[in-house]
Amino acid sequence: MENHDHTFNKEVLPLRIKIDHIDSQILCLLAQRQAQVEKVVKLKKEHHVPVYHPAREEDLISKLRLQAGKANLDPDFMEDLYRVILRQSRVKQTGQMEQKAVKPGARILIIGGAGQMGRFFASLFQKSGYEVRILTRKDWTTAGQLCKDIDLALISVPIDKTYDAIEQIAPFLEPATILADLTSIKAGPLAKMLKSHPGPVTGLHPIFGPTSGSLDKQIIVVTPGRDRDHSRWLLEQLTLWGAVIVESSAEEHDEIMEIVQALRHFATFGFGQFLYEKHARLDRTLEFSSPIYRLELGMVGRLFAQDSSLYSEIIFATRERRQLLKDFISSLNAHLEMLEKNDKKLFNEKFNRIAKWFGSFSEQAMRESTFLINKLIERF
């Protein structure tokens, strides 16, 4: 093999130079594309048109898939590529659109505005030209002044401080001020807000961490309280920033979050605890791993890269949640006998019952995760 290498290197060089040249031209076209997109953004801003235009994107993708087929390129590859390009274009547009205020000059007070989530929303409102005021723990003496003429009081404090914060701020609010919160449980805080403040009330739960950096396609659950019309501008603003609004009752929200947040985080925590107890050798396990294991272990690692109080608050938020987690442990205990007796047959029966219940979701999950696994292989 060795003696071939020299000839190969000599022969491959001109081809690589050509490829590099093509890559430079592609790069140049991408820069031109970006310049055109910036002109579109300018127009959208002038005409108050939202950034995300799903129909235009899908149309563009379909056209490119067709063209790709004709040019002997794989249409899936072309789609993958343009999903990257369109996202970049969207992020850039959203970044520039953030300037636009739905209710220009409105005054926002963020209670707990020094925390991560509070700072994130403060920065969004500020960039759009709102007047943003921050109330931290030590500002309660000047609360009256801070609340003067505000359009929105937004509670962004840890779960266990939410009720106190609502109770303390409510007396200072004018009747037309919107009172809203960002707590990850909704029934309790919403009831408390409705009781404490006679004006417009809205519950919000942004389903993402403050580290995500943008609202682009992020989900915010809205649990309406009172005077929806009054809060409409707020929801429009969130949408304009790129968020996807999902409406729900506070009760439904909480029930779903027991599963989506509490159970999931607790299960991940329990898995991490066991790896720790067993002194599992993480580095070596990764060398042996399929991308999907890498992904799953990554999900566990991700949890422990964050602040413990974030999770303890979610897990211990209500008695119902703690009960659910105890039920989860009981459910696992029910498998002990199957393991003792080496009862593969029972496992298969249980498995197939669950599979049937999952139904078509499984296939969708298979498709989506396969897509991600390929991305993972691509990258690492």
Next chain:
Amino acid sequence: MENHDHTFNKEVLPLRIKIDHIDSQILCLLAQRQAQVEKVVKLKKEHHVPVYHPAREEDLISKLRLQAGKANLDPDFMEDLYRVILRQSRVKQTGQMEQKAVKPGARILIIGGAGQMGRFFASLFQKSGYEVRILTRKDWTTAGQLCKDIDLALISVPIDKTYDAIEQIAPFLEPATILADLTSIKAGPLAKMLKSHPGPVTGLHPIFGPTSGSLDKQIIVVTPGRDRDHSRWLLEQLTLWGAVIVESSAEEHDEIMEIVQALRHFATFGFGQFLYEKHARLDRTLEFSSPIYRLELGMVGRLFAQDSSLYSEIIFATRERRQLLKDFISSLNAHLEMLEKNDKKLFNEKFNRIAKWFGSFSEQAMRESTFLINKLIERF
């Protein structure tokens, strides 16, 4: 807003036409690029050079990142884009390179060649011009004939049939024939192969499902048995097909797989069982979900989209594994009191101890999973 729409549509049209034109030019350049890559593949084939050239790829990415910066494009965006392009180029190359045999004309017998994994390897060997023979359950009467002059006997049967298959095939093998297996446990089968066959022996464990379609960057663990030199061509062949070979002792392999496969699959199974018991409303939970939940639920759904016996075999493979899973359940039971007592403080203590143990892995996991979450947002 409505009355603006008409003007906006009129003004945006020429910009969109320009963007479409730029996209066509990009597509045209990608087709040219592909043509050049095909020439490189041809050269690589002639000179027996492997497809994947990490140094060249990283070099290309670095250069493009630099150029992007100068052209006012985001370097991360450029890198994302070229990871997609380079993967496509690699898959295409691997597809074409598959033809190349390291030991042309060698004869391969696949025991269990009618199963998914067996068929996958049969097809790889066939495409590369090897003579492939298949032995299924009903072919044992002609085993002697099938084993004549073979260079490799590859066992690809379910775990619980592995020992019998080794015992049955060994007497028919010539002393120079390589005996290898694809079982996902290694210590037992390797010992059995060494005992039953005096010639070259190699344990293999492909850490991926047969549905992945390609060996590109897939991991295969090799647990050497006897006469390594004799099996070298086989490992070279796997590498040429794109696989990454990781060497290990059979004991280390089994210990790591207890965690990587058995524990992980069991934990996922237990989670699915509980969702089923609680009749969780999957569709609605997805509407409320951050991409990371979608990803995690996807991992659960993915399990139940596959064959239960695949998992029961992995989970119930050895007594050690079943003990590990019982230990896992005990470990979870130890959290019950913490939940009863609503002991957030204890949770935080446990959490921080685990976080410390995870160490720098957590940050890496955070980075990797954030990358994937962005991909997920991009796509869905």
